Amino acid sequence: MTSLIRSFGDRSLRSLVDLDRGLVSREIYVNEDLYKMELEQIFTRAWLFIGHEAQVPNPGDFVVSRMGEEEVILVRDRKSQLHVFLNTCRHRGMKVCRYDDGNTLVFTCPFHGWSYDTDGRLVGVPYYDAAYKGDLDKGEWGLAEVAQMCNYYGSIWATWDKGAPGFEDYLGPYADTTRRAFQSSDGEDNGVELFNPVYKWRIPCNWKFPGFSFDGDRAHAAMTHRSINVAAIGPQGDAGGGSRAPIRAPFPYTDYEMTIPELGHGGHNAIYDQPGVAEYKDTWFTEPGVDDYYRETREKKREKFKDQYIIGETALIWPNVNIQPHRILIWHPHSVGVTESWRAYPIDRMAPQFVKDAQRRYMMRYGGPCGLTESDDMENWNYASAASFGTVAKRYPYNFMMGAGHAFLDEGRAPGMTLNYEVAEENQRSRLRRWLEFMEAGSWEDIYPVNPVSPSAGEAVKPKSEAK
Amino acid sequence: MTDHEGTPKKYTEELVGSPITAAPNDAVLIRDLPEGTQVRIRGGDVVEITANPRDGGWLFVKVLESDDFTKIGSDDMAFCVDVIDVVKQIDQ
Numbered sequence: 001m002t003s004l005i006r007s008f009g010d011r012s013l014r015s016l017v018d019l020d021r022g023l024v025s026r027e028i029y030v031n032e033d034l035y036k037m038e039l040e041q042i043f044t045r046a047w048l049f050i051g052h053e054a055q056v057p058n059p060g061d062f063v064v065s066r067m068g069e070e071e072v073i074l075v076r077d078r079k080s081q082l083h084v085f086l087n088t089c090r091h092r093g094m095k096v097c098r099y100d101d102g103n104t105l106v107f108t109c110p111f112h113g114w115s116y117d118t119d120g121r122l123v124g125v126p127y128y129d130a131a132y133k134g135d136l137d138k139g140e141w142g143l144a145e146v147a148q149m150c151n152y153y154g155s156i157w158a159t160w161d162k163g164a165p166g167f168e169d170y171l172g173p174y175a176d177t178t179r180r181a182f183q184s185s186d187g188e189d190n191g192v193e194l195f196n197p198v199y200k201w202r203i204p205c206n207w208k209f210p211g212f213s214f215d216g217d218r219a220h221a222a223m224t225h226r227s228i229n230v231a232a233i234g235p236q237g238d239a240g241g242g243s244r245a246p247i248r249a250p251f252p253y254t255d256y257e258m259t260i261p262e263l264g265h266g267g268h269n270a271i272y273d274q275p276g277v278a279e280y281k282d283t284w285f286t287e288p289g290v291d292d293y294y295r296e297t298r299e300k301k302r303e304k305f306k307d308q309y310i311i312g313e314t315a316l317i318w319p320n321v322n323i324q325p326h327r328i329l330i331w332h333p334h335s336v337g338v339t340e341s342w343r344a345y346p347i348d349r350m351a352p353q354f355v356k357d358a359q360r361r362y363m364m365r366y367g368g369p370c371g372l373t374e375s376d377d378m379e380n381w382n383y384a385s386a387a388s389f390g391t392v393a394k395r396y397p398y399n400f401m402m403g404a405g406h407a408f409l410d411e412g413r414a415p416g417m418t419l420n421y422e423v424a425e426e427n428q429r430s431r432l433r434r435w436l437e438f439m440e441a442g443s444w445e446d447i448y449p450v451n452p453v454s455p456s457a458g459e460a461v462k463p464k465s466e467a468k
Numbered sequence: 469m470t471d472h473e474g475t476p477k478k479y480t481e482e483l484v485g486s487p488i489t490a491a492p493n494d495a496v497l498i499r500d501l502p503e504g505t506q507v508r509i510r511g512g513d514v515v516e517i518t519a520n521p522r523d524g525g526w527l528f529v530k531v532l533e534s535d536d537f538t539k540i541g542s543d544d545m546a547f548c549v550d551v552i553d554v555v556k557q558i559d560q
Binding site: 104105106108110113115123124126127 | 519520521523525526528545547548549
């Protein structure tokens with residue numbers, strides 16, 4: 001494989017990310033040139049989350065999404081085929097769609113009037129015969145469409161790179177987790193819809209602050225979210241000391257940081273000591289009737305998965321999407337110091353309205369721009385970002401040493417995963433590793449297929465019994 | 469489009485069903501012309517609206533009358549400034 005070892009000023013990228021020592025220069029979070037490289041090297045190559053097919057159920061339905069800094073349109077054409085197009089007219093660049101969502105026959109540019117069918121074809125050009133006199137081939141000037149799109153159990157993903165591996169290969173061992181994220185609570189594939197609208201707001205920090213730390217920074221919770229946990233904002237109210245986890249009482253389990261260092265995905269997940277799905281435990285004490293619905297659907301799920309070991313309920317899918325039960329978190333780069341944060345909330349499509357309403361209320365209390373938990377997080381990311389732009393501040397690297405050298409494999413129970421203690425920085429190091437690989441790569445040929453890497457920098461692969 | 473639902477309808481409702489050429493500068497306003505309306509386009513062809521994207525720019529049409537017999541019955545698109553007259557109105 002060829003590898004472009006790119007340089008940043010008089011320094012190589014590898015001098016900024018020292019995984020062996022767990023030291024990372026603040027430059028990669030604050031430098032404008034590196035940010036521009038990211039847009040090209042990462043966001044035109046990686047598979048990115050676009051939306052869900054339930055957002056566009058009918059021909060002509062569309063919703064505007066993003067890939068990196070750029071707007072795209074997810075649309076269902078007249079033949080019910082889904083497409084993802086760049087939201088820009090091929091004539092002079094004007095946005096052909098200036099609405100968040102809707103239904104249309106065509107996307108007509110308001111500048112000069114070029115008009116595109118919902119399948120992307122250029123169908124209307126003013127003065128076509130009189131002025132172009134046959135010189136313009138409409139077939140060459142349709143909307144720019146992504147190189148690959150994947151409908152993965154209802155969720156829509158896309159990449160601009162035709163050389164990217166297929167989406168399921170891109171996910172690797174996290175394919176199953178991603179699939180389950182879009183199952184309804186009874187375990188049926190593609191059983192959800194998204195609350196409308198998707199939450200969108202901007203926060204003053206680099207996209208990697210949330211993007212690399214979410215599902216990779218359990219150490220923050222005890223301090224950052226202490227007040228929220230004490231306040232017991234969950235639907236269980238005061239029961240269980242304000243925390244839902246002990247009440248849910250699943251099978252005996254062990255929590256780990258899990259990651260696929262060669263792919264950059266990772267999450268905080270439990271390995272259960274037995275197959276199947278645990279019996280449902282009531283937690284919606286403040287929302288009458290909700291537990292009845294989830295108890296019923298859980299029984300169906302238990303029957304469906306009674307013989308399977310289920311690993312992984314959450315995952316950060318490289319580079320900027322985190323999927324969790326009932327919420328999808330996306331961090332779009334907006335500028336080097338600004339992130340556009342999006343939240344999509346899946347809910348069982350067949351759930352009664354009062355269950356949907358209860359879930360919506362809980363999600364609004366918990367996350368999003370005004371959710372109590374996420375306000376805690378934003379305060380940290382935003383001030384950390386602000387305190388990292390300074391000339392002096394940039395002399396001091398961030399510390400990503402936690403758990404380095406202490407990861408291990410457990411191929412029997414978590415094939416393909418690298419594990420570490422439940423509080424570690426293994427996942428963040430994995431993302432930084434993949435960041436470096438994407439930033440250096442000349443093409444997908446340089447970064448896929450992947451070569452298995454040792455669990456931690458410099459660490460030999462060992463079975464669990466021999467792990468540190 | 470999503471903004472359409474919230475758009476005040478009074479102005480366009482007054483236009484539909486009343487003489488279209490009564491618009492301020494005699495322009496034909498196509499945005500709210502219903503399917504089935506027949507209009508004359510620049511060059512003299514008479515076409516019937518088969519679908520209206522309601523973007524004010526374009527109409528999907530079927531050619532009813534034309535000096536070029538090969539065009540009759542074909543589907544086409546008509547741009548707003550090329551629509552010069554309403555031949556037959558349809559009640560909404």
